[in-house]
Amino acid sequence: MSRDEMSALQGKRLHKVVDYVYHHTPFYRKKMQELGLLPSDIQTIEDITKLPFTTKQDLRDNYPFGLQAAPMSEIIRVHASTGTTGNPTIVGYTRKDIDIWSECMARCMTAYGVTSDDIVSVAYGYGLFTGGLGAHYGIENLGAAVVPTGTGNTEKHVRLIRDLGITGIACTPSYALYLAETMDKMGITKDQIHLRVGAFGAEPWTENMRKEIQERLGLKGFNLYGLSEIMGPCVSYECECQHGSHVNEDHFYPEIIDPATLERLPNGKQGELVFTTLTKEGMPVLRYRTRDLCSLMEGECACGRTNVRMTPIMGRSDDMLIIRGINVFPSQVESVVLSEPEFAPRYLLVVDRVNNLDTLEVQVEVRQEIFTEKMETLGAIDALEKKLANKLKSVLSISAKVKIKAPNTIERSQGKSKFVIDKRVLK
Ligand code: DLL
Numbered sequence: 001m002s003r004d005e006m007s008a009l010q011g012k013r014l015h016k017v018v019d020y021v022y023h024h025t026p027f028y029r030k031k032m033q034e035l036g037l038l039p040s041d042i043q044t045i046e047d048i049t050k051l052p053f054t055t056k057q058d059l060r061d062n063y064p065f066g067l068q069a070a071p072m073s074e075i076i077r078v079h080a081s082t083g084t085t086g087n088p089t090i091v092g093y094t095r096k097d098i099d100i101w102s103e104c105m106a107r108c109m110t111a112y113g114v115t116s117d118d119i120v121s122v123a124y125g126y127g128l129f130t131g132g133l134g135a136h137y138g139i140e141n142l143g144a145a146v147v148p149t150g151t152g153n154t155e156k157h158v159r160l161i162r163d164l165g166i167t168g169i170a171c172t173p174s175y176a177l178y179l180a181e182t183m184d185k186m187g188i189t190k191d192q193i194h195l196r197v198g199a200f201g202a203e204p205w206t207e208n209m210r211k212e213i214q215e216r217l218g219l220k221g222f223n224l225y226g227l228s229e230i231m232g233p234c235v236s237y238e239c240e241c242q243h244g245s246h247v248n249e250d251h252f253y254p255e256i257i258d259p260a261t262l263e264r265l266p267n268g269k270q271g272e273l274v275f276t277t278l279t280k281e282g283m284p285v286l287r288y289r290t291r292d293l294c295s296l297m298e299g300e301c302a303c304g305r306t307n308v309r310m311t312p313i314m315g316r317s318d319d320m321l322i323i324r325g326i327n328v329f330p331s332q333v334e335s336v337v338l339s340e341p342e343f344a345p346r347y348l349l350v351v352d353r354v355n356n357l358d359t360l361e362v363q364v365e366v367r368q369e370i371f372t373e374k375m376e377t378l379g380a381i382d383a384l385e386k387k388l389a390n391k392l393k394s395v396l397s398i399s400a401k402v403k404i405k406a407p408n409t410i411e412r413s414q415g416k417s418k419f420v421i422d423k424r425v426l427k
Contacts, residue, residue: 001250001306010253011044013278018042018051021284024069027062028052028286048253048276049264053287056089059229063087070094070281080128081228081327088128091228092282098137100279101231104248105138108237111246111303112168112197112222116143120168123157123175124202125325126150130232131202135170135224138234144168151175154182161193168197170233172325173205173213173221177356180216190218199224201233203322204313223312229288230275236310244297244309251279254310255287256296259317270295272317273310291318321420323351323358326398330419336395337364342384344368346410352423360400362392368407 001009019039021028031052032038041050059067064087068075075092093101114120120139124131132150139146147166149157158179160166169176176198183189195217200210201224210221223245226235235252236245247254256271257264265271273290293316297309321328330349337343346365351358366375366384375381385402392400 003306006249006306007045009250010278011047013250014045014048014253014276015039015042017276017278017280017284018286020281021069021286025067025284027058027067045253048255048287051276051286053262053274053289054285055289056229056291059089060087064090065092067285068092068283070283075282077133079130079133079228079232081130089229091130094281097231097280097282100251101134101234102137102141104231104234104251105134106141107248108199108222108224108234109138109142109144109168111237111239111305112199113220113240114139114142114144114168114197118144118167118197119147119164120144120170120197120199121147121149121157121161121166123149123151123169123171123179124233129325130226130228131170131325134226134232134234135199139168139170154179155186158183158186158188161195162188165194167194168199169195169217169219170199170224172202173200173209174203174324174353174356174358176200176213176217176221177209180213181355183216190216193218195219198222199233199237201225202325204315206312225310225313227290227292229283229285230277230290231280235275239301239303239305241302243301244311246301246305246307246309247296249307251277253278254296254308256294257289259289259291259293267296267298267308270311270314273313291316291320293317319420321349321351321422323360323398326396328360328396328398332396333362333392333400334419336391337362337388340388340391342366342370343388344407346405347419348410349420350423351420358424360398361403362388362400363403363405363410364388365405365407365410371407 022039074094076095077093079091081089122135126132136146196219198219198221200221213221222238224233226233236247238245253276255274257274259272273292275288276286277284292313294311294313300306337347344365344367348363350361381404384404388402
């Protein structure tokens, strides 16, 4: 599609979605009324800058279904995003949403070179996370065979890759490295398997990681980007040129803003990525602030696709960490720590990568009142560590090693307190 045709289509769809949320989502009607805006004020895609932003906090404040526009009778699936303190973000999808999602995901897989001759294992988590089912439906839509391996049981997965002649894999880049490690341990070499394509995303990764994964698994690895609030995996994808990720911009309109001033920035400038869903029915969102930092690339790609590309995510404009594909905010850990009376509000998260798997250690000081030198010998420390680890697991769905510290032993910094040490160097 030419740029003019695309802009015209986006403008038409934007008007429609704005009119729809104005009449179906009290949250947006109120926001638009506060700005003195009517749906008729939004006619072209350029008018988008008149519209209000949406944040994760808005979704949380309106938990669970406050931003849902379609009636429950039309919702056929619900996912939830991890990574918030308190309420998770709930996203409901209509049948049309699921169809568009699988269509967009099939576009990604097509760009990676997957065809109906391929067998693809999906090793993203199945469940509330959008990775598993999102990739699954797209691959089926394309006509390739899906093997829904999910995460865990990696040795069995490696054997399936070998025995079934699996040619494609969808998983996080760090899981791909872990898979390579497991293969080494099992004495299986890349010549014994037939993997040729990898759809990697859900966390940041680098060119060096790509090289290592490609070398060790003998495949070509492609970027896959997405977020639950917008849809799930499928928002953008690399093509064979691997020069930026093409945005499915007929469904998800991207903008880059300055996170401090909220001004829109021109293509080429780095800032915070913002998306507006142009066709979604279940939970359409206007100008959703992803907090992901990147830039948009002008011009047609050598592959012939005309849809705009985004650079890899360079970081975030908030403090969210992605640990083993799970979004974790330090504030979440804090609220779990503080919900237990034994702990002082002094904690430190140490994130590392050991054997290509992310690790999280939570160090926390025990309160002065309950601390005694004897605690250790009585086994009380062990019990406390176990208790907190279990609670973190049940609240954050993440396994953490808990290290209980004596009062006043976690280093205090002079200025802003440092709650996180991220030792993972993404080389
Ligand atoms: O991670 C959806 C997804 C699943 C994408 C599978 C790709 C593959 P959330 O859990 O809502 O959704 O987390 C979204 O993850 O805002 C980014 O910070 C990060 N992220 C996702 N894909 C990439 C990527 C899924 N390719 C958040 N590169 C986003 C860097 C990524 N960061």
